[in-house]
Amino acid sequence: MQVAVAVLASALAVGGCAAHVQATVTAPAPATSSGPPSAARAEALAPPPLPRECGATDRDYEVWLRRTFGGGYQVFTDGPDPARIRDLGGEPKAEAERMLRRGLDACSTFAVSAIERAGWRDLVPDLTRAVATLGAPEFRAHVIIALEALGSRDDFSEELIGVLGAGSVPARITAAMGARHFSLAQFRGPLLDRVRQDPSWFVRSHAAESLFELADIYPRELNGHPALNAAVVGKSPQKSSLLEGLGLDVPLTAEERARLAGAADQLDAEIGARLAEGRCSKPVAPPGIGLHVVPVRDPHIVTLTVEESIGSCERKLAFVVFLESPAGFGRWLETGSSGRDPLRVGIATVPKPVTVSYSRATRLLTVGTFTLDASKANVAVLSAGPNGVISRYQAQLGLTFERDGHPAPSTGMGFFDAQPEITIEVRKLLARTPELQRLVSD
Numbered sequence: 001m002q003v004a005v006a007v008l009a010s011a012l013a014v015g016g017c018a019a020h021v022q023a024t025v026t027a028p029a030p031a032t033s034s035g036p037p038s039a040a041r042a043e044a045l046a047p048p049p050l051p052r053e054c055g056a057t058d059r060d061y062e063v064w065l066r067r068t069f070g071g072g073y074q075v076f077t078d079g080p081d082p083a084r085i086r087d088l089g090g091e092p093k094a095e096a097e098r099m100l101r102r103g104l105d106a107c108s109t110f111a112v113s114a115i116e117r118a119g120w121r122d123l124v125p126d127l128t129r130a131v132a133t134l135g136a137p138e139f140r141a142h143v144i145i146a147l148e149a150l151g152s153r154d155d156f157s158e159e160l161i162g163v164l165g166a167g168s169v170p171a172r173i174t175a176a177m178g179a180r181h182f183s184l185a186q187f188r189g190p191l192l193d194r195v196r197q198d199p200s201w202f203v204r205s206h207a208a209e210s211l212f213e214l215a216d217i218y219p220r221e222l223n224g225h226p227a228l229n230a231a232v233v234g235k236s237p238q239k240s241s242l243l244e245g246l247g248l249d250v251p252l253t254a255e256e257r258a259r260l261a262g263a264a265d266q267l268d269a270e271i272g273a274r275l276a277e278g279r280c281s282k283p284v285a286p287p288g289i290g291l292h293v294v295p296v297r298d299p300h301i302v303t304l305t306v307e308e309s310i311g312s313c314e315r316k317l318a319f320v321v322f323l324e325s326p327a328g329f330g331r332w333l334e335t336g337s338s339g340r341d342p343l344r345v346g347i348a349t350v351p352k353p354v355t356v357s358y359s360r361a362t363r364l365l366t367v368g369t370f371t372l373d374a375s376k377a378n379v380a381v382l383s384a385g386p387n388g389v390i391s392r393y394q395a396q397l398g399l400t401f402e403r404d405g406h407p408a409p410s411t412g413m414g415f416f417d418a419q420p421e422i423t424i425e426v427r428k429l430l431a432r433t434p435e436l437q438r439l440v441s442d
Contacts, residue, residue: 191207
């Protein structure tokens with residue numbers, strides 16, 4: 001089972017890399033018709049990469065990688081922190097580029113992730129050559145996704161479609177998740193094929209969720225579509241066989257093939273129906289409850305909020321509560337938590353945490369000793385003190401916010417992807433509510 005967890009963690013890390021780069025990389029300037037060829041023109045005119053094989057493990061690169069980014073489980077799951085190299089200059093940057101090239105030669109997905117996250121387009125030609133690597137489909141998938149995120153002018157969608165049929169389960173998971181960074185026209189058929197025939201429920205699930213992303217279908221999560229989820233997964237992940245846990249394929253039975261064919265047809269019909277709706281999808285409730293914790297400039301105040309509904313053109317928040325902790329918050333204050341209804345979590349107020357619970361069914365929010373009925377007052381300022389939590393402000397305000405279409409795909413985990421937008425919406429609420437502004441510093 002540990003292997004299965006590692007496989008899934010590796011797959012989830014793919015989207016996180018792309019999310020960061022899409023927010024920071026600047027599109028290359030158009031090439032001019034005179035003077036020496038620009039980097040973009042040279043890239044466009046470059047011949048197809050020649051086949052190559054992975055080199056042996058590079059000990060010098062491994063030492064540099066650990067020295068630069070550290071080690072441990074967090075680095076393994078979250079990937080390299082681009083801040084460690086993004087602003088390098090001179091010899092330190094030259095060394096980093098040399099080492100990352102050596103990492104690419106050794107087929108290190110960490111090297112790919114570091115280049116992508118740091119937005120180093122100077123290494124795009126090196127990534128382009130790595131696409132032709134033989135016998136390393138997962139590495140190739142990471143490379144292709146990184147090139148797309150970095151704005152490469154080469155179209156490697158066919159190569160990524162090829163990885164969708166690779167023998168490696170982690171490679172197919174990476175490709176299925178990475179497909180959401182391309183286009184529905186290119187990947188509708190190949191992803192539906194994965195839903196229809198892939199032996200791994202990991203791959204089938206990520207393929208379906210990529211189709212939700214590409215077709216702008218909400219909820220984005222497969223578990224928000226119960227009937228389809230049951231058909232695609234087929235059984236509880238906890239009941240997966242030992243072979244599946246080891247990342248090995250288990251042949252589908254005739255009954256499973258029939259069920260998955262029906263699931264693929266149902267998903268294809270949902271895509272067609274969504275496309276017929278036009279630009280804006282109908283807002284729907286998320287499948288679970290995600291409590292977002294948004295800091296404001298005052299280090300003694302955080303914002304607590306939950307999405308009530310989400311669509312491509314609007315989001316409605318169930319409540320917005322500003323929680324003040326005069327003594328501050330603990331070091332490990334999280335960005336939020338998600339779970340089933342009702343949700344119950346702890347918030348790291350000092351000197352002791354307060355418990356926060358919310359039920360979408362009753363619309364009751366409890367913060368420590370205070371309970372708010374969000375159907376009557378959906379915005380509040382609360383203060384946690386030695387005698388419990390008290391209310392300083394309550395109001396019923398409009399919490400529906402327009403969206404400029406669905407955002408660019410990123411991690412594939414809707415809770416994390418929504419955080420930046422929700423932060424902006426909280427600021428909009430403060431900007432239009434002077435009384436709140438006087439109570440909350442932002």
